[in-house]
Amino acid sequence: MNNHYKFINTPLPYSYDAMEPYIDAKTMWLHHEKHLQTYIDNLNNTLSEYPQFQNWTLEELITNIPSLPKKIQTSIKNNGGGVFNHQFYFSNLANPALPHPTGMLSDAIKKEFDSYSSFKNLFKAAALSVFGSGYAWLVVNAAGQLSIITTQNQDTPLQLGMFPILNIDVWEHAYYLKHYNLRSDYINDWFNVINWNNANQNYMRCFDINI
Ligand code: MN
DSSP states (O other), X not given: OOOSSSOOOOOOSSXXXXXXXXXXXXXXXXXXXXXXXXXXXXHHHHHTTOGGGTTSOHHHHHHTGGGSOHHHHHHIIIIIHHHHHHHHHHHTBOSSOOSSOOHHHHHHHHXXXXXXXXXXXXXXXXXXXXXXXXXXXXXXXXXXXXXXXXXXXXXXXXXXXXXXXXXXXXSGGGTHHHHTTOHHHHHHHHGGGBOHHHHHHHHHHHTTOOO
């Protein structure tokens, strides 16, 4: 993935039916080919008139929104955030998946939440609590601790000075075709397709540990 203008929608590292039966192929196709593509197109359109920001990375744009021209702040927040959040979401899916966290992240989850089981309960409750559209996240906060947070719309933890480890998209487009209005069922299914190796890499990268 190129990480500055002009952003392109690179293929997923798996097929659209790879998350079956937990996330259906049609949802994955629509989500990647239509929803993510629209955020990418809108972000590129916004940046097309601002060559001074065309070599900025996605992360640089998102973490510096207050210093961008007023006219493009909302678009960068919504569309830049939309690109970041979706790429993050798709990168954290795998099927078959490991049944539980791995490596340093596994130890940290046990330390912070007592057990993987209690983490799941807390994470699910957070994902269910998002009113309207948004995400639940496992992040490392400014104090270096694991924390579960939610964000609205396409806001990101980057804007809050937090480092993302794992996210679930709970916009209805992420599950409505298969799970209808039952977000709880979608969350239960999603727990079966978490890419724990990738999440552990995110965690280690956060502490500058190379693997
Ligand atoms: Mn989405």
